[in-house]
Amino acid sequence: MKTLRFILGDQLSRSVSALGGIDPARDVVLMVEVQAEATYVRHHPQKIVLVLSAMRHFAESLRAEGISVDYVRLDAAGNTGSFTGELGRALDRHKVGRIVVTAPGEWRVRDMMQTWKAAFGVPVEIRDDDRFLCTSSEFADWAKGRKGFRMEHFYRQMRRKTGWLMQDGQPEGGAWNYDAQNRKALPEGTVPPARRRFAPDAVTREVMGLVGRRFADHFGDLQSFGWGVTRDDAREALRFFIANCLPGFGDYQDAMKAGEDWLFHAALSPYLNIGLLLPAELCRAALDAYRQGTAPLPAVEGFIRQILGWREYVRGIYWLKMPAYAQSNFLDANRPLPAFYWTAETDLKCLREAVAATRRNAYAHHIQRLMLTGNFALLAGIAPAQVEAWYLSVYADAFEWVELPNTHGMALYADGGLLGSKPYAASGAYINRMSDYCAGCVYDPKTKLGPKACPFNYLYWHFLIVNEARLKPNPRMALPYRTLARMTDEHRRQIVQAARGFLGRLESRSG
Numbered sequence: 001m002k003t004l005r006f007i008l009g010d011q012l013s014r015s016v017s018a019l020g021g022i023d024p025a026r027d028v029v030l031m032v033e034v035q036a037e038a039t040y041v042r043h044h045p046q047k048i049v050l051v052l053s054a055m056r057h058f059a060e061s062l063r064a065e066g067i068s069v070d071y072v073r074l075d076a077a078g079n080t081g082s083f084t085g086e087l088g089r090a091l092d093r094h095k096v097g098r099i100v101v102t103a104p105g106e107w108r109v110r111d112m113m114q115t116w117k118a119a120f121g122v123p124v125e126i127r128d129d130d131r132f133l134c135t136s137s138e139f140a141d142w143a144k145g146r147k148g149f150r151m152e153h154f155y156r157q158m159r160r161k162t163g164w165l166m167q168d169g170q171p172e173g174g175a176w177n178y179d180a181q182n183r184k185a186l187p188e189g190t191v192p193p194a195r196r197r198f199a200p201d202a203v204t205r206e207v208m209g210l211v212g213r214r215f216a217d218h219f220g221d222l223q224s225f226g227w228g229v230t231r232d233d234a235r236e237a238l239r240f241f242i243a244n245c246l247p248g249f250g251d252y253q254d255a256m257k258a259g260e261d262w263l264f265h266a267a268l269s270p271y272l273n274i275g276l277l278l279p280a281e282l283c284r285a286a287l288d289a290y291r292q293g294t295a296p297l298p299a300v301e302g303f304i305r306q307i308l309g310w311r312e313y314v315r316g317i318y319w320l321k322m323p324a325y326a327q328s329n330f331l332d333a334n335r336p337l338p339a340f341y342w343t344a345e346t347d348l349k350c351l352r353e354a355v356a357a358t359r360r361n362a363y364a365h366h367i368q369r370l371m372l373t374g375n376f377a378l379l380a381g382i383a384p385a386q387v388e389a390w391y392l393s394v395y396a397d398a399f400e401w402v403e404l405p406n407t408h409g410m411a412l413y414a415d416g417g418l419l420g421s422k423p424y425a426a427s428g429a430y431i432n433r434m435s436d437y438c439a440g441c442v443y444d445p446k447t448k449l450g451p452k453a454c455p456f457n458y459l460y461w462h463f464l465i466v467n468e469a470r471l472k473p474n475p476r477m478a479l480p481y482r483t484l485a486r487m488t489d490e491h492r493r494q495i496v497q498a499a500r501g502f503l504g505r506l507e508s509r510s511g
């Protein structure tokens with residue numbers, strides 16, 4: 001039976017399930033560039049270029065194998081602008097007995113797929129996305145009957161299942177987790193490896209022209225595009241990371257430095273999330289480096305935990321809890337997103353650096369996302385939906401299954417502790433310890449009140465004060481609440497006054 005195999009822009013893996021059992025002599029692969037997917041949030045232009053250029057290269061690689069690919073470009077005449085519209089038009093071009101797809105990464109698209117059989121009268125087979133290390137049903141089994149869903153417990157189960165960094169049933173080196181050793185600030189004079197960027201080829205340049213014309217008003221620089229767009233590029237980026245960055249990844253995982261956009265991070269998430277790399281090959285490459293003695297155990301364990309642990313875990317939470325998950329707002333946070341998230345115009349230097357890096361690269365590393373833009377949104381009580389729309393727009397690796405739990409759960413605690421055991425709230429002292437930003441800031445991280453006081457300081461205590469009823473019962477918040485209890489009423493009043501003044505000024509500039 002002739003089959004239409006519909007491949008989405010984040011399914012660019014030759015091993016993707018929708019291509020399983022393909023008969024090149026009979027079947028057709030459908031790939032479509034549609035306006036709706038580029039604009040349902042206003043994606044960073046680099047993300048749009050990455051996805052479209054990688055799709056075009058992937059289509060060519062299938063054609064080189066003799067597979068027939070029906071590829072609809074964004075500017076093709078008659079392009080309806082939506083998946084459903086383009087599928088309907090493709091079915092007019094090809095008489096097929098069935099449609100095969102791989103389950104998408106977003107709830108929104110899964111809902112759409114479920115309408116296709118009735119809309120077109122053709123059977124639609126939605127296959128599991130088996131590029132992950134844990135299936136949704138396996139995760140649901142793990143979660144069944146549990147009171148809390150701690151990532152650490154899930155991660156240990158995944159270590160046992162894969163046997164990675166395990167010896168005779170025990171964790172390699174005697175500990176499951178070397179996080180405590182992975183929290184060093186960057187020593188002065190340390191120069192992180194210069195990052196390998198990819199010069200745009202002719203296909204990418206053509207896409208950049210198209211994106212520049214169509215999405216000129218989206219946040220983000222286009223001309224600094226340097227992402228790889230093929231599997232070969234992505235494998236090259238992986239090799240570079242393993243050889244040059246992995247040895248320092250553990251030590252400086254939480255560090256931040258002005259002007260250093262990548263530090264020792266992998267910068268591989270965009271490739272992983274669109275399928276140019278697979279999670280198992282990243283973990284195996286790190287394990288090989290450990291066995292060969294070129295990367296230490298804490299770095300390799302830390303890296304594997306991000307992929308085998310966090311990445312699989314947030315995906316599990318997403319499919320287990322959506323669509324209700326996105327609706328919760330445990331802290332009743334309702335302020336509008338400040339304008340500086342789009343303009344980088346703020347005198348808080350740390351935030352200015354994080355937003356500027358995001359604009360330059362469609363990338364910020366985890367600690368910038370969590371402890372700067374995320375922490376600020378948490379402390380300032382910004383409405384979760386607005387923060388989530390920002391995160392989904394601005395990063396090249398942003399797809400809802402991974403962005404939403406990280407933002408809603410980890411950064412904003414909007415799920416009330418389903419994902420994290422306590423809010424990742426921090427004052428200026430943390431940022432000062434982990435970065436060199438404060439040295440060049442108009443504020444002083446050691447000053448608590450007054451015009452020079454770092455706003456993170458009074459916002460932190462204000463956050464604890466306004467959320468006391470919700471957060472004080474959490475045993476993991478006992479320490480800060482004991483400190484708060486020792487403050488005089490007058491001191492509390494001054495904190496509230498400083499925070500309200502700052503937030504009022506911020507709100508008047510929101511956009």
Ligand SMILES: Cc1cc2nc3c(=O)[nH]c(=O)nc-3n(C[C@H](O)[C@H](O)[C@H](O)COP(=O)(O)OP(=O)(O)OC[C@H]3O[C@@H](n4cnc5c(N)ncnc54)[C@H](O)[C@@H]3O)c2cc1C
Pocket residue numbers: 264265266267268269270272273303306307310311312314364365366367369370374391392395397398399402403404406407410411
């Ligand atoms: C508020 C917020 C929003 C985020 N949004 C996204 C997003 O849209 N897409 C995305 O891929 N990641 C997201 N993350 C997770 C993480 O910040 C990025 O995966 C990471 O910064 C990507 O850069 P890297 O490849 O250099 O990662 P590294 O720090 O080098 O980590 C290696 C790999 O581990 C995986 N990883 C690490 N942490 C996480 C995590 N918390 N969740 C899932 N995977 C993880 C990534 O695939 C990453 O490539 C978000 C985190 C926060 C706090």
Ligand code: SF4
Pocket residue numbers: 347348349350351427428431432437438439441442443444445454455456
């Ligand atoms: S002083 Fe405060 S606002 Fe300024 S860089 Fe440091 S933490 Fe950020």
